[in-house]
Structures are given as C-alpha cells and as structure tokens.
Amino acid sequence: MPHTDRPAIRLVLRLDFPPADRLGRGKIELLEHIRDTGSISAAGRAMDMSYRRAWLLVDALNGMFDEPAVERQRGGRQGGGAQLTAFGEVLIQRFRAMEAKALEAMGEDLAWLEDQRPRTPAAGARAPSEMPE
Template sequence: MSSNAKGDLQTYVRIDFPDKERLGPGKMQLLEHIRETGSISAAGRAMDMSYRRAWLLVSAMNTMFAAPVVDSQRGGAQGGGAVVTEFGEELLRRYRNMQAKVDTALESDFEWINRNRSSH
C-alpha cells in the first residue's frame, strides 16, 4: 500500500475464537518483543505492561494452539529466557500477511475516506 493511502487511519486484524479467546495486534506485538529481547519480562516492559500481564497473554496463546507459541525457562543461575517457537514464528508471519491483505484490499476505501474527512 502506498504510504499515504491510509493516512493515519488504522485497521487491525483480530481473530475471535469460539471459546472467547482472541488473537490480535497486541499479542502479535508481544511476540515480536519476545523475539527481540528473549524475555517475557522485557517484552512486557517494552509495551508498558506488567510481567504478570505479559505472562498471562503468552500462556493464553500457548493454550490456543496445539503447539506452543513461546517456550520459556524459569530463572535460575543462568537466568530465565523465552523464545518464540517455530510455530510462533509461522503464526506471526501469517498474521502479518493477513494484515497486509486487509490493508491492500481496503486501499481504495481508505483513499476515499481520507478524501472525505473533515479538516478540523
């Protein structure tokens, strides 16, 4: 999509599961931060959330699928750590691909909305 077609408008893909679980931009951003930092705690801090909240989101994602999304090890002499699993990487890739498809499909609609927005 061209850089100005959406302007400052945003779309977000959110998948609602029948059991009320959700998969959306926040969890995907958390996965990206875990990938970058190797830590659930650091990923949570990067998003201004508590370790407990980040851990609960990771736990929820790990129970949503047959394979784990994040593999973590408890702290100890070596310290803890977390890694996005191969399945988690594929989930993240597919989610980002879905978001790109939505943005591309809606490009002309965003252009129309931007042309017709109020200027105040």
C-alpha cells in the same frame, strides 16, 4: 488526497476464536518483543505492561493452538528466559501477511473514507477522551 493535519485512518486486524479467544496486534507485538529480547518480562516492559499481564497473554496464546508459541526456560545462571517456538515464528509471519493483505484489499476504500473526513475538527467537536461515558 490524504489530509496531513490529523492521524490517518488505521486498519486494525483482530481475529476472534469462539468461544472467547482473540488474536490481534497486541499479542503479535508481544511475541515479536519476546523474540527480540528472549524474555517475557522485557517484552512486557517494552510494551509498558506488567510481567503478570505479559505472562497471562503468553499463557492465553499458548492455549489457543495445538502447539505453543512461546517456550519458557527456567532459572539457571542467566535467570531463565523465553523463546519463540517454530510455530510462534510462523504465527507472526502469517498474522503480518494477513494484515498486509487486508490493507491491500481495502486500501482504496480506506483512502476514500479518509477523503470524506473534515480537514479540521468541527466547531464544538470534542476529542474522544472528552466524550461523556
């Protein structure tokens, strides 16, 4: 039975592509915001990140695969923008499907782990933000 007095265990999927590329929920969420807003800067603002950081993440995503995930449009009357490519749309769908499969496959084990956690923090326990570095 899950305990309701604290956040539940969360499964987070991250794929590491040798030698140094990574694909995780942050980049996928950025793609979803670009799809919804048509803008890299608006997508970055929605995630509380700078345009530069959002642009660097898009650039990294576009360099990870044979096809780009995002196409930028330059200037014009509306000031440009960005849109997902067909590949970018499929990338989101596939990643979200992998997350769902992983959660389904591990659901029983995650529930068991959740049940092993104390109902309240142990006396003298510190929050992660209070841990020494």
